[in-house]
Amino acid sequence: xxxxxxxxxxxxxxxxxFVTPVLAxxxxxxxxxxxxxxxxxxxxxxxxxxxxxxxxQQKAFWGTLKNITNATLILDSTDGEKRIKTDSSTAFLxxxxxxxxxxxxxxxxYLIALGLWQENGNLDGKRIIxxxxxxxxxxxxxxxxxxxxxxxxxxxIVTITKPNPNLAIKIQVGTSTIITQxxxxxxxxxxxxxxxxxxxxxxxxxxxxxxxxxxxxxxxxIPGLSNSTPTPTKSPKATPTPTE
Amino acid sequence: MKKxxxxxxxxxxxxxxxxxxxxxxxxxxxxxxxxKNPKINSKSQPLVNVSPTPTLSPFFLTIIKPENxxxxxxxxxxxxxxxxxxLPVVLIWENGEDIIQSDSxxxxxxxxxxxxxxxxxxxxxxxxNGNQVTKKIGLVYSKxxx
Numbered sequence: 001x002x003x004x005x006x007x008x009x010x011x012x013x014x015x016x017x018f019v020t021p022v023l024a025x026x027x028x029x030x031x032x033x034x035x036x037x038x039x040x041x042x043x044x045x046x047x048x049x050x051x052x053x054x055x056x057q058q059k060a061f062w063g064t065l066k067n068i069t070n071a072t073l074i075l076d077s078t079d080g081e082k083r084i085k086t087d088s089s090t091a092f093l094x095x096x097x098x099x100x101x102x103x104x105x106x107x108x109x110y111l112i113a114l115g116l117w118q119e120n121g122n123l124d125g126k127r128i129i130x131x132x133x134x135x136x137x138x139x140x141x142x143x144x145x146x147x148x149x150x151x152x153x154x155x156x157i158v159t160i161t162k163p164n165p166n167l168a169i170k171i172q173v174g175t176s177t178i179i180t181q182x183x184x185x186x187x188x189x190x191x192x193x194x195x196x197x198x199x200x201x202x203x204x205x206x207x208x209x210x211x212x213x214x215x216x217x218x219x220x221x222i223p224g225l226s227n228s229t230p231t232p233t234k235s236p237k238a239t240p241t242p243t244e
Numbered sequence: 245m246k247k248x249x250x251x252x253x254x255x256x257x258x259x260x261x262x263x264x265x266x267x268x269x270x271x272x273x274x275x276x277x278x279x280k281n282p283k284i285n286s287k288s289q290p291l292v293n294v295s296p297t298p299t300l301s302p303f304f305l306t307i308i309k310p311e312n313x314x315x316x317x318x319x320x321x322x323x324x325x326x327x328x329x330x331l332p333v334v335l336i337w338e339n340g341e342d343i344i345q346s347d348s349x350x351x352x353x354x355x356x357x358x359x360x361x362x363x364x365x366x367x368x369x370x371x372x373n374g375n376q377v378t379k380k381i382g383l384v385y386s387k388x389x390x
Contacts, residue, residue, distance in 0.1 A: 112361060145334075150380035185347070200372070
């Protein structure tokens with residue numbers, strides 16, 4: 001009987017070891033003062049996410065007005081037909097910031113529409129800038145790239161041979177031409193005398209239609225690149241190699 | 245007291261059986277696993293020389309930013325992208341142009357100025373064998389935003 005009593009007491013002692021931490025945890029009051037900054041951070045993060053979502057929705061469509069149907073503007077653009085939904089809150093402005101109405105628009109007007117992109121591919125128009133006609137395209141410039149096969153130092157004419165298709169093109173280097181080369185990871189200006197045959201040259205300029213000579217505004221040199229075999233980079237395909 | 249001792253001995257015996265049975269089952273399972281995936285350095289396996297097969301990376305150009313048809317409220321933006329390493333990259337925009345070079349990882353970036361309204365930016369990369377890839381991005385610069 002004495003033994004049984006002893007066992008019961010021991011049992012209670014062991015049980016108390018397990019129950020005490022549980023009670024201790026449940027009796028702790030909620031940490032209200034520390035939860036407020038956490039909530040603030042959560043709220044700020046949510047706001048930022050919402051802002052980013054709206055920013056990514058902000059898009060612009062532009063093109064020539066083709067039609068207006070139920071306050072939806074249909075534009076002809078280089079990417080195809082674009083649709084802009086408008087309502088009473090949509091602002092229509094000329095380039096002089098003069099407010100106009102949708103009824104003032106004419107077919108053939110050039111429009112730049114700013115708004116929110118919709119999942120159906122249309123734009124919910126917020127601000128429409130109206131131009132009478134399409135703006136003139138900017139100055140056409142050409143770019144060329146290839147190995148140098150000849151250098152005429154007196155006239156500063158560099159001849160490159162485009163490998164594909166095999167075509168020789170002359171590049172006129174002028175006094176204002178910017179010549180660069182990558183030095184220690186930085187694009188660095190160099191002088192004409194640093195250019196050599198077999199260097200790889202990339203040039204931007206205006207190409208004359210009569211003689212095909214490109215008057216370069218900018219030239220970039222990769223020295224001796226054309227000597228190396230034109231091989232794209234190799235990425236080894238990992239195959240397990242059993243070893244003995 | 246003798247009865248209690250007997251219960252303890254019997255209980256220990258059963259526990260011992262359970263533990264031994266568990267160890268035996270675990271050993272069996274491990275041996276089965278080894279049988280399915282024999283060790284590579286097992287002498288029964290013939291030696292096969294497999295050299296890495298080089299695959300040619302295709303010539304490509306990816307524009308990371310800016311997004312096509314996006315709106316900028318600043319007149320300076322950074323155009324960044326990715327291509328094969330150490331290749332010349334030509335950027336032509338409304339009122340300027342530049343030639344840069346991709347780094348050893350193929351990354352490139354350049355600062356481009358914008359004019360008010362629609363801006364077309366052309367990015368071209370040239371490969372050594374005469375190929376070229378051009379990507380065009382259109383975006384609007386508006387101080388006021390939308």
